[in-house]
Amino acid sequence: MKKMITLKINDREYDLVTEVNRTLTQVLREDLGLTGTKQGCETGDCGSCTVLLDGKPVNSCLLLAVEAEGQEIRTIEGLSEDGKLHPLQQAFVEHGAIQCGFCSPGMILSAKALLDQNASPDSKEIRTALSGNLCRCTGYQKIIEAVESVGKKV
């Protein structure tokens, strides 16, 4: 069964017709070409598909696209402005917080949600906020340092 929906993604409205059983990850990646959102498990365990829904991090693989209607969706593509990296993106690059990069979009969005709530989190708060985003490469250390560095600037 198909449904016509309007999704508000990165401040832009998309009108589309989608099967009602498609996840937000699938629609973002396959229908809208927003492939910055990654798919690592399809079961909500890894956090690679994290997007912000009204500012809160959610696993977009666990959400049907039709359920996201009416909410502000922010994906990694909507973070940099005027071609300039968001301070978190800049910090991830500078601190070496990125290796394979597969977790990075979700990790950065979870970090943004944290900083929007808590401008200057300590490392325990950062670790807790990012504990739903798995990273197999970095051991998290440089990720924590990157988020901490942005927090301190605020």
Place this chain on the structure above:
Amino acid sequence: MSTYSVINSRAPRLDGPDKATGQAVYTDDLHFPDMLYGVLLQSPLAHARILNIDTTKAAGLPGVKAVLTAKDMEVIPYGVSPARYDETILAVDKVRYLGDEVAAVAAGDWETAYEAADLIQVDYDELPAVFDPYEAMAEGAPVIHEAYPRNICAEVHQEFGDVEAAFADCDLIHEHRFVNKRQDAAFLEPNNCVAVYDRNGYLTLYSSTQTPHYVQRTIAMVLKIPVGRVRVIKSYVGGGFGPKASASTLELVSCALAIKTGRPVKMRFSREQVFLHSRARHQFFHTFKTGVKKDGTLLALHNTCVLEGGAYSSFGIATVYYAGSLLGGPYKLPNMKYDGYRVYTNRPACGAQRGHGGVAARAGFEQQLDMIAEKLGLDPVELRLKNIMETGDTTCNELNMSSLGMKECIEAIRDQSDWKKKKGRLPKGKGIGMACGFFVSGAGYPIYRSDTYHATVVVKISEDGGTIQVRTGSAEIGQGSDTAMAMIAAEALGVPYEEVTVVSGDTDLSVDLGAYSSRQTLMTGHATKEAAEDAKRQVLEVLSEQLNVPAEKISLRGGLVFFEGVSPDFETIRIEYMKEHRGWTDSPKEGDLTFKEAARLAYIKRGTIVGTGKYKPPKLGGSFKGAAVGTSPAYGCSAQIAEVTVDLETGEVTVDKVTDAHDCGLAINRTSVEGQMEGSVSMGLGEALFEEVKFDDQGKIINASLAEYKIPTALDVPPVESIIIESHEPNGPYGAKEVGEGAIMPTIPALINAIHDATGVRITELPVTSERIWRALKEKNNPSPA
């Protein structure tokens, strides 16, 4: 202060901005017009004969474009080591594990493809299965491969020196058994690929692989296409750690389906299929018997190991050799005997994972060293320092330590962690432990027997002289190899890092064996350096002719040209350059002659300036059977100290801190080196404390998800203090060697030694869960009656 302009710094990664913004393209992000979607049908049984496969219904489903079984093609066996080509593209006559690939379907969308796969009817005659390697070796056990009686896939018996005679001279002989668990590499990006076959008979495979070169060769062999007509392109890869280092069914089937249909075919593993494909760390059952003198001098080791290999060989022959050879160092050990058996079982095939073959051996052996130190009343650090190898030493199995900062690593962590104040003096429930390890900096020989170069590189200068492009078939899989190559090329040419770009991971660009055995910094690095120097030589030759200055008096640094003892007039070159670039905004105006101007001149005189480089190691190692495994032009080494808190009521472990020193030779990129060290600690911590692939009694994995197979989260890993030790490696480019795998070696034993220090109990089976500690504590406090 570094004498280098580019290397040995913290240059930001080339791919950082693209990865931070979601712009980096991974294979599953690719889409082609007319693309089909391929799905595999896998065996629901661990061991069964295939009586019949009926694909009629599947083929008849609207939208299905192709159905493939082994009957549709000439089946050519393949695998990793040519000595054990025991896999086929799809199952022939029988299935050997629950998940073995039986058939495949290509359709216009995923849903149709899955539906069609369900419609394939397979009649199986179930056979008795065997899951335990000891049972598999027993007489009368089910035979998994006819050619391998008692299911022994590979067997190794080596002796260096005379172990029995040495034992007779020992004051103490200690023996214990150590067991790890089967791992999953748990890279975040599930394997995936897209195959495209064009009308001229050229096949291109985009794949999330670590080794485009080996995949290209395997496809060419299995599908009978000349190597020159197979191109493998690795997009960005979301982690590999070993299991993506060989051709998979996924890759071969997508190619076969693309050829059959003439349309691009995309395939991918679900997370569950990643577990089923496996090819990650084996389970090792090690017994170590070590003999020492009273003063702690190591005299002999007899190491016995049984590996549960799963249904196919994969990297297993190398693995079983590594499980012996990598104990040859980093301690002076004059006598060593090894008996290893890799055994087939009806489970997914194990292969290579970070620290290939050596991690469990190292974990158990370093635990044993602590047991010995305790018995002799020696400090574990002192015991190790007493026996440590140094630069120039050769192991009893003929591995040459051309550089080895092992002693420096131990001293650095001992001092940094305040070991002397803490060891034996911490309160109950707190513990400190240490361990060492080393690893190859690139396998000394290719997987297939060949005189091939291990790496070739092309460095091309753009026609305006302003941009340097490094072209290499090497594989950036997250470790930072593209960045390292850019830094090496910039250093060798004398230009800024920002002016170098890297295109990589494509078999059309160059030959490179890929990302495994921690080889690229050393091997691809050598070839990159040589290629950059070759390009530089050409530019300097032209400049020398033009200015009538001997080339040896001209040098390049930071993108500028310097003349030694002469001041030639280069105004004509500059005027010419500016005329040629009228209207451009980046022309040099005053000051020193730039590399750009010189390189433009070279282009005008000679055409496109291209430098080439190549590398293969010299002949390495001894002449005994299996001597090749463990050889390398260089060895990296590590020492770690772990500090833990254990709840003595519940057995819960908190890792408070890890102090980590690694000798990587000259660190090309210091941030990347630390990244490998920190990542290694995290992966080792997971294996030590909670990771284990579990099966039911039918051979089905019961935790094939990232919820049930737990890898460390940000809350599980401790702060890691990384200390980079830089010995000078004569065989490495600029003295550089590995970090990616040696760094994981000490983690597990350092943790279990710290847990012993905190609790007084020795856990000799991984993972060291709260339950195992709790039971051991209970047993220690209230020993059960014998």
